[in-house]
Amino acid sequence: MGWKEAAEPYLTRMPTVSRPEGHVPFKRKMAWTAFILVVYFFLTNVALWGLGQNATDLFGQFRSLLAGGQGSVLQLGIGPIVTASIVLQLLGGANLLGLDTDDPRDQAIYQGLQKLLVLVMICLTGLPMVFLGGFLPADTALASALGIGVFGVKWIIFAQIFVGGVLILYMDEVVSKWGVGSGIGLFIVAGVSQQLIIGLLYWTGAGTGSMGVLPFWINVVLGNIENVTASSLLFNSTVGLLPIITTLLIYAVVVYAESVRVEIPLSHARVKGARGRFPVKLIYASVLPMILVRALQANIQFLGRILRGWLGEAGMPNWLGVYTVSEQAGLQVAGGLFYYLAPIHSPSDWMWWVAGVGGAEPWQVLLRVAIDLTFMVIGGGIFAIFWVETADMGPEATAKQIQNSGMQIPGFRQNVGVIEKVMERYIPQVTVIGGALVGLLAVVANMMGTIGGVSGTGLLLTISITYKLYEEIAEEQLMEMHPMMRQMFGNE
Numbered sequence: 001m002g003w004k005e006a007a008e009p010y011l012t013r014m015p016t017v018s019r020p021e022g023h024v025p026f027k028r029k030m031a032w033t034a035f036i037l038v039v040y041f042f043l044t045n046v047a048l049w050g051l052g053q054n055a056t057d058l059f060g061q062f063r064s065l066l067a068g069g070q071g072s073v074l075q076l077g078i079g080p081i082v083t084a085s086i087v088l089q090l091l092g093g094a095n096l097l098g099l100d101t102d103d104p105r106d107q108a109i110y111q112g113l114q115k116l117l118v119l120v121m122i123c124l125t126g127l128p129m130v131f132l133g134g135f136l137p138a139d140t141a142l143a144s145a146l147g148i149g150v151f152g153v154k155w156i157i158f159a160q161i162f163v164g165g166v167l168i169l170y171m172d173e174v175v176s177k178w179g180v181g182s183g184i185g186l187f188i189v190a191g192v193s194q195q196l197i198i199g200l201l202y203w204t205g206a207g208t209g210s211m212g213v214l215p216f217w218i219n220v221v222l223g224n225i226e227n228v229t230a231s232s233l234l235f236n237s238t239v240g241l242l243p244i245i246t247t248l249l250i251y252a253v254v255v256y257a258e259s260v261r262v263e264i265p266l267s268h269a270r271v272k273g274a275r276g277r278f279p280v281k282l283i284y285a286s287v288l289p290m291i292l293v294r295a296l297q298a299n300i301q302f303l304g305r306i307l308r309g310w311l312g313e314a315g316m317p318n319w320l321g322v323y324t325v326s327e328q329a330g331l332q333v334a335g336g337l338f339y340y341l342a343p344i345h346s347p348s349d350w351m352w353w354v355a356g357v358g359g360a361e362p363w364q365v366l367l368r369v370a371i372d373l374t375f376m377v378i379g380g381g382i383f384a385i386f387w388v389e390t391a392d393m394g395p396e397a398t399a400k401q402i403q404n405s406g407m408q409i410p411g412f413r414q415n416v417g418v419i420e421k422v423m424e425r426y427i428p429q430v431t432v433i434g435g436a437l438v439g440l441l442a443v444v445a446n447m448m449g450t451i452g453g454v455s456g457t458g459l460l461l462t463i464s465i466t467y468k469l470y471e472e473i474a475e476e477q478l479m480e481m482h483p484m485m486r487q488m489f490g491n492e
Helices: 003-011 026-043 060-066 079-093 104-132 140-146 149-178 183-201 213-222 230-235 241-259 289-315 337-341 362-390 395-404 416-424 427-448 456-481 484-488
Strands: 261-268 275-281 322-326 330-335
Touching: 003 104, 026 149, 026 183, 026 456, 060 183, 060 289, 060 456, 079 104, 079 149, 079 289, 079 362, 104 149, 104 289, 140 149, 149 183, 183 213, 183 456, 230 241, 241 427, 241 456, 275 427, 289 322, 289 330, 289 337, 289 362, 289 427, 289 456, 330 337, 337 362, 362 427, 395 416, 395 427, 416 427, 427 456
Parallel strands: none
Antiparallel strands: 261 275, 322 330
């Protein structure tokens, strides 16, 4: 008996959101999407019962990318879902699962396995975070009065985090089946957009020194801010000219890259005059594989912070990691192996001639930049390939889709193998180039800074996901106006 036969009774019984039996009207899809978005914002504001005010955010500057909210029920955000996807992609890429996603039985097993892995990742992330990551109860006297002690309060905190992780898993599934787009994309856009709006408009009042881009520049023009230097006006990581230009430039580059494509001509084998084109976009695998790359980096940094919490400040070897704690930035890595593996988040991480970079030598800073750039460019290409293959966007799957639609490439025989060979001339190369380009853009955006301190990857994802949501909404509206098109595209 293979593992599939042994695991099938359990994996296929995992709770799941049922698929709609027929066509879901566009208005209902938008209603479900809006409802889940409201629930998401509500849960990010539900504080964990028993948690102290000064709990360390072990995800640090990856928080906007992983969605969720520090100290809330959605403490883990989409982290467990993304990590489980990485594991499944690696296992599927190595052909260790032996599952055929075209087979309904194997598809049910795969979905159950994915949910099981998410639950495992919730535990593997949440347990160390609560018990080793500095999650201290708010009131030890309350713990004693309840008769459960500090250890018991920590288990209650973990239970809340576990429930939040399960909720965001099924919220993602509701959006994917009943709404527009994917839940993961929706949550990332929601979190990053909120951070961008705050970065633009936030103002705590005159003289407090904390404000967004618009209030800052209005006060600069009116002369209400004193001792403003040219360096701060240009290089300030959130309100300077450089972050503003970078944000606008990244937006323009991503929108342009989404429109760059190689169009392969198609014609219908039986209907004369019926022609079409198959577009192979420059960012063929989309920007979503960047979530996997950054999540891998986030997990590496998470491991370092957990080790520091476990070994203590004195027990952590300097070659492994040196950490500093400040009121503004919290816990930050300042040396050792985990310093070189940490990505660049802002101009202050590498502009030693402006910010000092925490006492690091220029060669150390340049080495960190080189490692981050290499990791993102190569990782972007590799994960883009994995994404294309697992999402049935590779040459073989694409050739079958074209064959099944009755189309063919003019000048070539109507054969799956022939179409696949033509697709192999374009898809693999474009996938790698697009993945590497997105990785490069993410690093450059982080190095230059963005409005509101949004991570470069988060900004790229938000722009790309929003662009695709716009295309999907336009397609849904078109099919709503012309019901016959749903039958043509198999959506009925």
